[in-house]
Amino acid sequence: MQLDLDVRKTLRSGQRVFHLDVRLQSSSQRIVILGPSGSGKSLTLKAIAGLLRPDSGHIRLDGKVLFDAAKGIHLPPQGREVAYVFQDYALFPHLTVRQNIAFGLTRGWFNPLAHVRHETVEYWLDAFQLAHLAHQFPVELSGGQRQRTALARALVARPRALLLDEPFAALDPTLRIAMREELGELQQRLQVPMVLITHDPEDAVVFGDHVLSLQDGRFAVEAGEGALEVLHA
Numbered sequence: 001m002q003l004d005l006d007v008r009k010t011l012r013s014g015q016r017v018f019h020l021d022v023r024l025q026s027s028s029q030r031i032v033i034l035g036p037s038g039s040g041k042s043l044t045l046k047a048i049a050g051l052l053r054p055d056s057g058h059i060r061l062d063g064k065v066l067f068d069a070a071k072g073i074h075l076p077p078q079g080r081e082v083a084y085v086f087q088d089y090a091l092f093p094h095l096t097v098r099q100n101i102a103f104g105l106t107r108g109w110f111n112p113l114a115h116v117r118h119e120t121v122e123y124w125l126d127a128f129q130l131a132h133l134a135h136q137f138p139v140e141l142s143g144g145q146r147q148r149t150a151l152a153r154a155l156v157a158r159p160r161a162l163l164l165d166e167p168f169a170a171l172d173p174t175l176r177i178a179m180r181e182e183l184g185e186l187q188q189r190l191q192v193p194m195v196l197i198t199h200d201p202e203d204a205v206v207f208g209d210h211v212l213s214l215q216d217g218r219f220a221v222e223a224g225e226g227a228l229e230v231l232h233a
C-alpha cells in the first residue's frame, strides 16, 4: 500500500476549536496511529474513509485520488475501496453472522436473505472459524467472535486497505493479547494493508511497522521505536 495523506480540517464546537493538520507518506502494510483521547485519531481515519471532508489537502491510496481539495475531488466512502471497522464493530443486531458478512458484499441497504449462501461468504466464515456460528445473532457471540465477524464483513469485498478504529478496546485483556496476534497473522496471510488507530502503546509495539504519534491534531514523532519510547516514558 502506498498512502499519501496531507490534510487539514478545522472543527468548531461552541468556543472550542480543533485543528487537524496531518501529513503522512507510507508504504507500510501496518500503520499504527497512536495518540491520547481527543488527539484526532478518529478524524484522521474518517478522512481516509471518506466520512469526513477535509478543508484542504489530498489523500491518495495506491495512486488513486480519494480526495483532492484543489481539484474538487471527494470520493464517497463506497468509491474508495477501503473498509472501516468501527470500535464497537457496528454489527447489525437483527442479522445473523452469515447475513452480517454477506452485507459486506452489498452496496445497498437491503436485508440479505437468511438463507443466503455465497461462496465468498462461506470462505470467510471458514477463514474466521465462524461457520458453526453462522446462524447466530451478534448478541449471542463473544467479544472475539463479534470482532471476527466485523473483520470478515470488512474483508469480504476485498478492500485495498482496512481501517481499524481501536479494534481491541472492547476486549478483555486476555482476549486483547490473543486478537492482536490473530490480526497480525491475518494481515500477513492476506497481505491486506491496515491502518489502525489506538491509544494503547502495546498495540503499536505488537502490530505497528510504521508508528505515528498524534498529539493535538498533529503527528508529533514519526519513528517506530523512538515514538514508543517517548510514549512509554
Ligand SMILES: Nc1ncnc2c1ncn2[C@@H]1O[C@H](COP(=O)(O)OP(=O)(O)OP(=O)(O)O)[C@@H](O)[C@H]1O
Pocket: 011, 012, 013, 018, 035, 036, 037, 038, 039, 040, 041, 042, 043, 044, 199
Ligand atoms: N463534529 C465535531 N465538531 C467539533 N469538534 C469535533 C467534532 N468531532 C470531533 N471533534 C473534536 O476533535 C477532537 C479530535 O476528535 P477525535 O474523535 O478524532 O479524537 P480521538 O483521538 O479519536 O479520541 P478518542 O480516542 O477519544 O476516540 C476532539 O477534541 C473532539 O472534541
